[in-house]
Amino acid sequence: MLKLYHFWSSTCSKKVRIALAEKGLDWESHHIDLGPKQENTEPWYVKLNPNGVVPTLDHDGRIIIESNVIIEYLDDVFPDVRLRPEDAYERAQMRIWLDRTEHVVHRNINMISFNRRFLPRFAEKSDAEKEAVINRMPNPEKRHEMLRRLRAGVSVDDEARAEAAIAGVMDMMEMQFGRTPWLAGEEFSLADICITPFVERFGANELTVLIDWRSRPGVGDWWRRIQSRPSYDEGMNFPNPAA
Ligand SMILES: N[C@@H](CCC(=O)N[C@@H](CS)C(=O)NCC(=O)O)C(=O)O
Structure with missing residues (x-):
């Protein structure tokens, strides 16, 4: 299962959501409030993402951070719709x-x-x-x-x-x-x-x-x-x- 910790208007979250959409993958949304609630700095979240930023991907319990790493990971694990050049x-x-x-x-x-x-x-x-x-x-x-x-x-x-x-x-x-x-x-x-x-x-x-x-x-x-x-x-x- 794919769970994405993200914020609706964050650029880095959008990047991952576009890649998920291109690949037609189902994912569960866990919205993180970056506003006054500052959920991204809660200790439980910082355990997942030590930088206290979104996005974070949870793939069957394995945690991946950094949007550019996440989108390459998705392309490695779900190669049916290829999003990286073969050359x-x-x-x-x-x-x-x-x-x-x-x-x-x-x-x-x-x-x-x-x-x-x-x-x-x-x-x-x-x-x-x-x-x-x-x-x-x-x-x-x-x-x-x-x-x-x-x-x-x-x-x-x-x-x-x-x-x-x-x-x-x-x-x-x-x-x-x-x-x-x-x-x-x-x-x-x-x-x-x-x-x-x-x-x-x-x-x-x-x-x-x-x-x-x-x-x-x-x-x-x-x-x-x-x-x-x-x-x-x-x-x-x-x-x-x-x-
Ligand atoms: N290099 C990181 C950058 C992530 C990042 O800066 N995310 C912003 C939103 S686009 C964030 O969570 N900001 C909250 C904060 O800094 O408090 C990535 O690409 O995942």
Whole structure:
């Protein structure tokens, strides 16, 4: 049995839900509140995921963390619908996209999301209470960085630098679509899945320059093809249980 610990609007959770949908796999939902309840920092959850983040996959009692590792695991264990290129070179390209998504796109969208999504989630709390929220995060590096952002603020320049880093990745995508229809080659793969939730997030965060397809028509065409796949709606639009 597959059980997914996830949060309805989390980009990394969306990645896994899209992969599950592409593969047509049944899974049980265990929704983790990342808002005021901070279920992700409860001791029972941190035992499963020492970083106190979503998603976490439980496959018959075996726990797998890290969304990129989870989607590769799913492809190893349920190979009927293949989501990785057979060719070793293309598979290496796919892994570069997984890495780029995590270490450039996710890192930088996280910086941009601080003022726009993180702070509003804890809007009723005082600064001391916000520090207490951050101090519950089990990952020391993340805790340090979040406290720094809270105390010093995320400046317009911090956001501009983060947006420039993401724009660089979008340029690489545009270049790739001049060569192949999908990011890792001729076939749709985990490379396309891993970046999809972030592209949607650019719109939600009003990063309009990043989603102005006139300057990146290849990415615009890819985005239309991605959105027309049934897995897009299934993976991206999990209902907010609190709504
Ligand atoms: N590298 C991790 C990142 C996971 C991550 O940062 N998840 C976010 C949601 S997208 C989270 O749980 N944030 C809660 C928090 O940091 O308190 C993965 O890909 O699984």
